[in-house]
Amino acid sequence: MIKSxxxxxxxxxxxxxxxIVFMWASVILGLTKISTQMVxxxxxxFDGSNEHIIIQDTRIPRALIAGAVxxxxxxxxxxxxxxTNNPLASPSVFGVNAGASFLVVVGISFFGITSLxxxxxxxxxxxxxxxxxxxVLGSLGRDGITPIKLTLAGAAIAALFSSLTQGVLTLNExxxxxxxxxxxxxxxxxxxxxxxSVFPYFLTGWLCAIIIGRQMNVLSMGDDVAKGLGQxxxxxxxxxxxxxxxxxxxAVAVAGPIGFIGIVIPHIARWLVGxxxxxxxxxxxxxxxxxxxxxxxxxxxxxMPSEVPVGVMTAFIGTPFFIYIARRGINE
Amino acid sequence: MEEMDAxxxxxxxxxxxxxxxxxxxxxxxxxxxxxxxxxSNGCGKSTLLRSLARLLKPQKGSIVLDGNEIAHMPTKKxxxxxxxxxxxxxxxxxxxVLQLVKQGRYPYxxxxxxxxxxxxxxxxxxxxxxxxxxxxERKVDSLSGGxxxxxxxxxxxxxxxxxxxxxxPTTYLDMTHQxxxxxxxxxxxxxxxxxxxxxxxxxxxxxRYADHIVAIQDKQIYKQGEPxxxxxxxxxxxxxxxxxxxxxxxxxxxxxxxxFSKGRHLKGVNHGKSLVR
Numbered sequence: 257m258i259k260s261x262x263x264x265x266x267x268x269x270x271x272x273x274x275x276i277v278f279m280w281a282s283v284i285l286g287l288t289k290i291s292t293q294m295v296x297x298x299x300x301x302f303d304g305s306n307e308h309i310i311i312q313d314t315r316i317p318r319a320l321i322a323g324a325v326x327x328x329x330x331x332x333x334x335x336x337x338x339x340t341n342n343p344l345a346s347p348s349v350f351g352v353n354a355g356a357s358f359l360v361v362v363g364i365s366f367f368g369i370t371s372l373x374x375x376x377x378x379x380x381x382x383x384x385x386x387x388x389x390x391x392v393l394g395s396l397g398r399d400g401i402t403p404i405k406l407t408l409a410g411a412a413i414a415a416l417f418s419s420l421t422q423g424v425l426t427l428n429e430x431x432x433x434x435x436x437x438x439x440x441x442x443x444x445x446x447x448x449x450x451x452x453s454v455f456p457y458f459l460t461g462w463l464c465a466i467i468i469g470r471q472m473n474v475l476s477m478g479d480d481v482a483k484g485l486g487q488x489x490x491x492x493x494x495x496x497x498x499x500x501x502x503x504x505x506x507a508v509a510v511a512g513p514i515g516f517i518g519i520v521i522p523h524i525a526r527w528l529v530g531x532x533x534x535x536x537x538x539x540x541x542x543x544x545x546x547x548x549x550x551x552x553x554x555x556x557x558x559x560m561p562s563e564v565p566v567g568v569m570t571a572f573i574g575t576p577f578f579i580y581i582a583r584r585g586i587n588e
Numbered sequence: 589m590e591e592m593d594a595x596x597x598x599x600x601x602x603x604x605x606x607x608x609x610x611x612x613x614x615x616x617x618x619x620x621x622x623x624x625x626x627x628s629n630g631c632g633k634s635t636l637l638r639s640l641a642r643l644l645k646p647q648k649g650s651i652v653l654d655g656n657e658i659a660h661m662p663t664k665k666x667x668x669x670x671x672x673x674x675x676x677x678x679x680x681x682x683x684x685v686l687q688l689v690k691q692g693r694y695p696y697x698x699x700x701x702x703x704x705x706x707x708x709x710x711x712x713x714x715x716x717x718x719x720x721x722x723x724x725e726r727k728v729d730s731l732s733g734g735x736x737x738x739x740x741x742x743x744x745x746x747x748x749x750x751x752x753x754x755x756x757p758t759t760y761l762d763m764t765h766q767x768x769x770x771x772x773x774x775x776x777x778x779x780x781x782x783x784x785x786x787x788x789x790x791x792x793x794x795x796r797y798a799d800h801i802v803a804i805q806d807k808q809i810y811k812q813g814e815p816x817x818x819x820x821x822x823x824x825x826x827x828x829x830x831x832x833x834x835x836x837x838x839x840x841x842x843x844x845x846x847x848f849s850k851g852r853h854l855k856g857v858n859h860g861k862s863l864v865r
Contacts, residue, residue: 481674
């Protein structure tokens with residue numbers, strides 16, 4: 257674990273530099289060979305060649321999207337784990353991704369919506385609906401909100417929305433092709449506009465998440481202690497939930513439901529910097545971006561010349577880790 | 589009279605929906621003294637304590653802290669006057685004692701003012717008062733039960749409040765550590781004149797440490813006052829449903845409640861089996 261605060265700053269700076277390296281790798285690596293020179297040329301002397309088009313329309317959007325989505329999912333996971341005091345909480349486990357995807361799929365297949373702006377709002381709405389349902393279900397009963405009830409509610413809602421999504425897709429096979437690759441989670445073949453339209457929400461989410469780190473530290477000592485210290489815990493919870501909706505909903509709108517980043521990364525961040533959310537959140541962001549960039553680069557090489565959906569890659573990386581956490585949680 | 593009370597309640601009613609736990613209760617907690625709530629399990633003493641610390645909203649009635657109704661006070665301002673240590677709180681895994689105690693300064697911080705010298709001093713003196721300075725860098729979950737409770741008390745001390753409420757601060761502690769914690773609280777009351785209000789299960793320890801005992805029974809105060817005056821076999825029977833003799837604590841001279849029970853070596857045939865049950 258990194259102890260002193262200046263080494264934590266250095267770690268963070270190294271992380272950000274690594275993101276730049278990974279993004280550069282994401283632009284030049286893949287089926288079409290790209291050189292660094294070509295990347296610069298594509299900006300300054302664009303000649304309409306295949307490579308230049310690939311760089312500008314595919315590789316660069318893809319690198320930026322992977323970084324932004326990875327950071328957002330990881331931060332959303334860190335916030336959820338902090339707010340619910342639950343190591344298994346994450347946008348995918350609690351059904352937020354599934355809820356957002358469901359509304360997007362309904363929008364595409366029943367209403368033929370293709371406008372990115374509208375789909376983005378559907379994803380936010382789906383995330384909002386899920387958060388509200390899971391919160392209400394998890395807090396029913398006299399003992400109020402408990403980690404176990406929340407997890408059960410989340411798992412149930414995740415399963416519900418996933419089956420509903422599948423139901424919609426079987427009813428409407430035309431939409432299937434359009435939606436299927438997106439549903440597996442992918443940062444490939446997305447236009448940059450999609451990211452730019454969601455980016456303001458991501459940025460707001462990231463900055464606010466860093467600001468509420470201190471509040472989450474207080475809340476993590478339990479509701480009674482936090483209230484006793486004068487924290488308005490409900491306000492903190494609602495604020496945190498709004499951030500989760502922005503970050504996870506936005507991520508789904510851009511890249512589909514990508515699992516495992518939200519659950520795995522906050523644990524790695526905690527392992528690196530300890531239990532202070534003022535550090536866990538920025539570290540989660542940086543590590544999440546790195547993981548998704550890495551997974552997306554890997555996805556190009558596994559079954560070349562085809563590509564694996566990046567959601568499958570993160571699942572490959574994440575599943576063993578998920579089992580490890582679950583086992584540790586149960587043994588305690 | 590008003591300024592003699594640290595906290596008071598006016599026809600306070602607490603409960604969940606139709607189920608009332610405390611009804612129309614008027615209570616005055618004397619300033620600078622140790623007040624102990626006693627009563628059987630589920631009588632509402634913890635609920636009452638929680639409501640005094642605004643962790644539970646009253647259904648009816650009001651709670652007054654230093655002349656102000658707490659329902660109308662900003663919660664951070666309350667936290668600068670009154671600290672609460674809930675029953676068996678849990679620190680997040682990996683939290684150090686120092687990090688825990690620092691959280692006690694939360695009510696004094698805002699977006700601009702993050703950490704001042706005053707905060708630093710309050711934390712240092714809280715660690716000293718509880719004898720936790722040496723253990724400041726240790727993880728809370730690696731401490732023994734008694735040390736852990738000291739760490740939590742240090743956090744409430746760092747809050748620098750006149751009033752400290754504690755919900756069963758000695759639960760799950762062995763006898764040595766129960767005495768240790770209660771002695772610590774007694775010292776804080778004596779040297780710093782902090783008002784201490786706590787729920788205790790052990791009636792005899794309550795008698796030793798309390799200036800003022802509040803016995804709660806059937807949603808109301810059964811009786812309150814100095815232990816010497818109010819602790820009688822009748823009160824113990826009415827409040828706990830237990831038959832006992834009350835004698836004098838050989839060490840403190842306070843009332844000592846000795847219950848009748850079954851056992852291998854019953855003395856005192858004159859009390860007969862009818863009382864033994």
